[in-house]
Amino acid sequence: MPAITPVFDGHNDTLLRLHLSKSADPVGDFLNGGAGGHIDLPRAIEGGLRAGLFAIFIPSPGKPADVDEIMSRPTYDAPLPERCAQEAALGHTLAMAAILFRIEAASNGKVKVCRTAAEIAATAAAGNLAAVLHIEGAEAIDPDFNALDVLYRAGLRSLGPVWSRPNIFGHGVPFRFPSTPDTGPGLTDLGRELVRRCNALGIAFDLSHITERGFWDTAGLSTAPLVASHSNAHAVTPHARNLTDEQLAAIGETKGIAGLNYATAFLRPDGQMRPDTPFEMMLRHIDHMVDKAGIDSVGLGSDFDGAMVPADLGDARGLPKLVEAMRAHGYSGEEIDKLCFGNWLRVLGETWNG
Numbered sequence: 368m369p370a371i372t373p374v375f376d377g378h379n380d381t382l383l384r385l386h387l388s389k390s391a392d393p394v395g396d397f398l399n400g401g402a403g404g405h406i407d408l409p410r411a412i413e414g415g416l417r418a419g420l421f422a423i424f425i426p427s428p429g430k431p432a433d434v435d436e437i438m439s440r441p442t443y444d445a446p447l448p449e450r451c452a453q454e455a456a457l458g459h460t461l462a463m464a465a466i467l468f469r470i471e472a473a474s475n476g477k478v479k480v481c482r483t484a485a486e487i488a489a490t491a492a493a494g495n496l497a498a499v500l501h502i503e504g505a506e507a508i509d510p511d512f513n514a515l516d517v518l519y520r521a522g523l524r525s526l527g528p529v530w531s532r533p534n535i536f537g538h539g540v541p542f543r544f545p546s547t548p549d550t551g552p553g554l555t556d557l558g559r560e561l562v563r564r565c566n567a568l569g570i571a572f573d574l575s576h577i578t579e580r581g582f583w584d585t586a587g588l589s590t591a592p593l594v595a596s597h598s599n600a601h602a603v604t605p606h607a608r609n610l611t612d613e614q615l616a617a618i619g620e621t622k623g624i625a626g627l628n629y630a631t632a633f634l635r636p637d638g639q640m641r642p643d644t645p646f647e648m649m650l651r652h653i654d655h656m657v658d659k660a661g662i663d664s665v666g667l668g669s670d671f672d673g674a675m676v677p678a679d680l681g682d683a684r685g686l687p688k689l690v691e692a693m694r695a696h697g698y699s700g701e702e703i704d705k706l707c708f709g710n711w712l713r714v715l716g717e718t719w720n721g
């Protein structure tokens with residue numbers, strides 16, 4: 368029985384799940400497990416999940432559309448939610464960051480909020496869980512960047528300027544299939560300033576969800592490796608959320624990273640959110656992403672706790688099955704170590720030190 372393969376996961380929505388849960392003890396739910404979802408500490412340890420970007424996502428105001436239901440149709444174009452107000456977004460952000468810091472404090476050293484690559488490596492090597500604080504959609508950041516500077520000092524090390532709804536920094540793609548990712552405008556002037564500030568502080572700038580124009584705006588401006596934490600290959604699944612071959616090549620040229628998203632609508636060639644999605648569809652995306660971006664620029668970005676993932680995978684305990692599928696498909700041990708952990712660690716280390 369080979370040792371379990373450590374996994375660095377580029378995207379989960381576990382903090383959102385805990386934040387929205389009606390539980391009186393979300394910290395205990397995470398540390399002890401048994402409260403549903405895809406990730407908690409016992410399942411992370413069992414599945415080899417040793418590090419990950421823990422996203423803060425701001426719930427949209429108003430009644431949300433049932434995106435999973437819409438995406439189970441043969442074709443779709445889900446309406447974009449309304450914009451979020453900054454003050455409300457900052458309140459949600461502090462609440463979710465506080466959950467993560469309380470988990471760390473109560474974990475007896477089993478969970479560490481990491482700010483350097485060395486901390487991640489040491490935490491994972493000890494068999495514990497390294498958490499990186501990430502924002503998905505920068506609605507909490509004000510135009511004077513006060514919140515950015517304070518959140519950086521609290522531990523923020525990765526940021527996606529937009530989720531799919533528009534904000535003062537830029538425009539995201541809708542949940543639309545089939546569709547090109549070239550669906551609208553890119554970064555605003557404030558969005559360009561956000562790129563510069565993230566580069567200067569050492570915060571990864573995540574291009575998942577942004578329009579293709581926003582991607583190229585960033586590519587022309589950023590000094591850091593290009594990152595798309597949870598996006599797949601458009602050539603395999605022509606969804607607006609996936610990356611074209613040109614985008615994948617640009618990520619490879621900067622020695623950046625694209626993380627495989629397990630959400631079935633982004634994996635299946637028919638674009639549908641369905642649990643009966645075999646590992647073979649994940650492998651097809653990995654193969655194409657490696658072909659276009661290179662073996663050093665592909666990683667994992669599960670979307671656990673934020674999307675419907677293949678039933679065969681289940682939750683974080685299923686990660687060894689994905690690793691085994693990669694091995695059976697012909698990836699070497701060295702390649703698997705890069706895809707599952709090493710590439711993310713290298714990219715973040717270079718981004719944070721640069």
Ligand SMILES: [Zn+2]
Binds near residue numbers: 576
């Ligand atoms: Zn997302």
